[in-house]
Amino acid sequence: MEYPGNLFVVAAPSGAGKSSLVKALLELDSRLMVSISHTTRSPRGQEQNGREYWFVSEEEFRAMIDRGDFFEWAEVHGNLYGTSRAGIESRMAAGEDVILEIDWQGALQIKRLFPHAVLIFILPPSYDELLQRLQRRGEDDPEVIQTRMANARMEVAQARHFDFVIINALFETALFDLKAIVHAQRLKYAAQRRSRKAVFDALNLS
Numbered sequence: 001m002e003y004p005g006n007l008f009v010v011a012a013p014s015g016a017g018k019s020s021l022v023k024a025l026l027e028l029d030s031r032l033m034v035s036i037s038h039t040t041r042s043p044r045g046q047e048q049n050g051r052e053y054w055f056v057s058e059e060e061f062r063a064m065i066d067r068g069d070f071f072e073w074a075e076v077h078g079n080l081y082g083t084s085r086a087g088i089e090s091r092m093a094a095g096e097d098v099i100l101e102i103d104w105q106g107a108l109q110i111k112r113l114f115p116h117a118v119l120i121f122i123l124p125p126s127y128d129e130l131l132q133r134l135q136r137r138g139e140d141d142p143e144v145i146q147t148r149m150a151n152a153r154m155e156v157a158q159a160r161h162f163d164f165v166i167i168n169a170l171f172e173t174a175l176f177d178l179k180a181i182v183h184a185q186r187l188k189y190a191a192q193r194r195s196r197k198a199v200f201d202a203l204n205l206s
């Protein structure tokens, strides 16, 4: 599928810092919009329906699958997650840049649908630090943390399928790397269209 904007996909093991990085990026970049996924997971303490996720029952989720409402969906850590077409199709058609924060299985499905999507994988500096971040976040029960740590090893092995890998050791450094990828992709896309105006727009020079 072709459309006139850029599509970025960020994946990472749970606790690596992808939500924090994407949130910080969105605050700096008014031209990016994030897709709000649907999930059957229960909301965490501060989470609000329609802000972090659309929280739905498994029945509702399966009905959406049957209707073909999702660009992609996957089972992750025992729950279902999916990117609905309705949420982003119109923004994509309007040429806006969209960012998806989804797991590696969803990322690979998106790459098949949209070959120009830029896949970015966030790594923690170590498994010890990953565990500490999950514990410090204080949102998940010990068994949930255990499942996420067990899945992390398999997820990290998927980084090789991604276009870019960022190590989130120092937050500001990782955020800088993420911004650089977004910026470079905009310039590349503009240059491919051979439009001076598009390059200037991407540089914010016009």
Ligand SMILES: Nc1nc2c(ncn2[C@@H]2O[C@H](COP(=O)(O)OP(=O)(O)O)[C@@H](O)[C@H]2O)c(=O)[nH]1
Pocket (backbone or CB within 6 Å): 011, 012, 013, 014, 015, 019, 037, 038, 041, 072, 073, 074, 076, 077, 081, 082, 083, 101, 102, 103, 104, 105, 106, 107
């Ligand atoms: N395939 C897919 N994965 C998603 C989607 N939304 C979230 N995820 C992934 O599901 C996993 C679990 O997310 P979440 O329960 O919020 O936990 P967190 O990773 O610890 O913040 C993460 O890898 C998310 O990136 C989606 O729409 N599709």
Ligand SMILES: Nc1ncnc2c1ncn2[C@@H]1O[C@H](COP(=O)(O)OP(=O)(O)O)[C@@H](O)[C@H]1O
Pocket (backbone or CB within 6 Å): 012, 013, 014, 015, 016, 017, 018, 019, 020, 021, 133, 134, 136, 137, 168, 169, 170, 171, 172
């Ligand atoms: N570079 C970093 N150094 C230390 N802590 C971090 C860093 N990046 C994120 N964190 C913290 O780690 C925890 C997990 O981050 P979060 O963004 O929720 O991860 P994810 O969305 O990948 O599950 C949060 O408490 C967050 O504040």
